[in-house]
Amino acid sequence: MIISVDELAKSIKNNILKITKENKIKLVSVALEPDKATLAYLKSQKKLSKSLNVDFELIKTKSKDELIRTIKMLNEDKNVNGIFLAQPLPFDPYEISVYIDYKKDVEGITPFNLGNLIYEKSLVKPCTADSVVRILQNSTNVDGKTVSVIGRSIIVGKPVSIMLAGKENNATVTICHSHTKNLKEIILNSDIVVAAVGHPNFIKKDMVKKNSIIIDVGINVVKGEIVGDVEKSVQEIAYVTEVPGGVGEITSLILLENLTKLYTIQN
Ligand SMILES: NC(=O)c1ccc[n+]([C@@H]2O[C@H](COP(=O)([O-])OP(=O)(O)OC[C@H]3O[C@@H](n4cnc5c(N)ncnc54)[C@H](OP(=O)(O)O)[C@@H]3O)[C@@H](O)[C@H]2O)c1
The missing domain is CATH 3.40.50.720 (NAD(P)-binding Rossmann-like Domain)
Known part of the structure; x- marks a missing residue:
């Protein structure tokens, strides 16, 4: 017996479109030397973003320092509403997630947002x-x-x-x-x-x-x-x-739904 996620997917898409139809919203994914599987995932993320009226940009970096510099720059960029950190990374992702502004944390993985989860007061959930x-x-x-x-x-x-x-x-x-x-x-x-x-x-x-x-x-x-x-x-x-x-299907949609929630908080 299969559990269908079709109805849930439809309702999350509607939640996203309510915000993206009226507003210009941008997601930036940052990757460190992405492998083939990661690039395939990011390609599908770009396609889904486009289909839901979200601007998407991929930034590929070549070192940990460049990755951190890029995230700091995106934190300051008012045109960027969400930052996605592509994984896997060749070191503990915590070393990078601490730099992401919690108000742009579409994955809900920053220490601030994970801490709020324990308080049951999340802005966005993982x-x-x-x-x-x-x-x-x-x-x-x-x-x-x-x-x-x-x-x-x-x-x-x-x-x-x-x-x-x-x-x-x-x-x-x-x-x-x-x-x-x-x-x-x-x-x-x-x-x-x-x-x-x-x-x-x-x-x-x-x-x-x-x-x-x-x-x-x-x-x-x-x-x-x-x-x-x-x-x-x-x-x-x-x-x-x-x-x-x-x-997996619902996860990809929730990421964009989190983006719209963060957009609302930012504005
Ligand atoms: N659908 C999606 O959107 C989505 C998103 C993220 C991940 N995933 C997939 O979900 C899976 C798990 O991802 P993850 O990031 O959570 O993986 P992970 O960090 O590798 O964690 C795997 C967990 O499984 C436990 N484990 C391993 N062998 C076990 C065993 N024999 N008995 C009981 N527990 C065992 C590990 O225990 P220890 O802690 O003791 O090592 C660890 O806690 C992967 O296949 C990943 O690709 C899917």
């Missing part, structure tokens, strides 16, 4: 985590449900767990990682599973509860094909988001 939460809110009543989040990264696992356990969602969350001992048992007892592991087909049919909800965040390339963290056969007994599509 896009992928917000994508997971909004797909869930759109599909079920999360309140009181048991959720296992597999992964504890800064951009997915940790913020998803904080958001789901917070007062807006009231779920009971178990955060799992590579040191978790009884993973299968935890997943089997969960009403909802968020798989953000980065291992293809990691979640198997015999690991999940019948009729549970499985959000597949994984994007893995296997023999040139994109596959998720959840084996296809899980769809036979549970409700699962698709890869590609699903979380």
